[in-house]
Amino acid sequence: MINEEIKNPWKTLSGEVKYDNPWIKVTEFQVINPAGGRGIYGKIHFKNKAIGIVAVDEALNTWLVGQYRYALDAWSWEIPEGGGPLNEPPLNAAKRELQEETGLTATKWSQIIRLHTSNSVTDEEGFIFLAEDLQQGEASLEETEADLKVWKLPLKDALQMVIDGKITDSMSVMALLMVARKFQV
Template sequence: MSKEVIKNPWTTLSGESKYDNRWINVTEYQVLNPAGGKGIYGKVHFKNKAIGIIALDEDDNTWLVGQFRYTLSEWSWEIPEGGGPFEEEPLACAKRELKEETGLTAKRWTQIARVHLSNSVSDEEGFLFLAQDLEHGEVEFEETEADMKVMKLPLKDAVAMVDRGEITDSLSVIALQALARMRKI
């Protein structure tokens, strides 16, 4: 199916940055909606792309990373993931994130998805990869990852964690379900 070019039905009257840091910018726009009514629209602009990786060994084992997520006030098991600068290729970012969080490097890489994570309020774009032919090394956690735990488990068990609602991170859910569908798990 080809993408049809559709004219933007929204009219932006003005925009004002309300918050800005090194990761995000929040802008409030005064708009005319598609019906012509006046309103506001808030947009969260992400200053990096989101990257997620499923590392898979020859025995169908994968690696999850766990950490306490400040925004949720709870522990979260996820695939290795992080952010990457827009000017850097997503694959280069994925290689770096996998090494940082698990110590793994991979000889074979496959992009399995490109997603928009919350297109109603943000422009965040994510890239998901499968990493295979793995080699082990040392983790290189960032300062915010000091409490991170790494768990190796069968891929089917990670998919079951998604099915039971134990993995709720969107990149992880999308990647694990996509791989399960591709591998008919």
């Protein structure tokens, strides 16, 4: 079944851009759904890739970043994350985001997850990396990150925050669970 070609059961009749800015484009499509009924479908197209990094040192410490998330109207602890231009290799964006938010650089990188952030409303693609062999430097925060807090803590404590529901960002949850399994935390 996995290797079978599945044909698209949706038929697109028309599409109209309802909103467009430098980060996202929202399009409303008139469709015929798989059962033959007419309807609408909204799609959010992100103009960047989602990038996440779990940095782990030799003592199995990791780094979280905390910031107030406007869309949630709440504070959020997360792995270092950001956006990477669609035409840029995801690893380049990951290296930049880790340095910008934490001041860390790494000599060992591995991609641990490629994902779609919400396949029901968006085509956004995400990439999460593990960064090891770390060196500390100076962070270079963007204007929107002026309230960003950086927290170095044991990986096991970050995992417990996931289990306790204190980390709710989906990329962070997936990434920390994957890395905790890798290191058998």
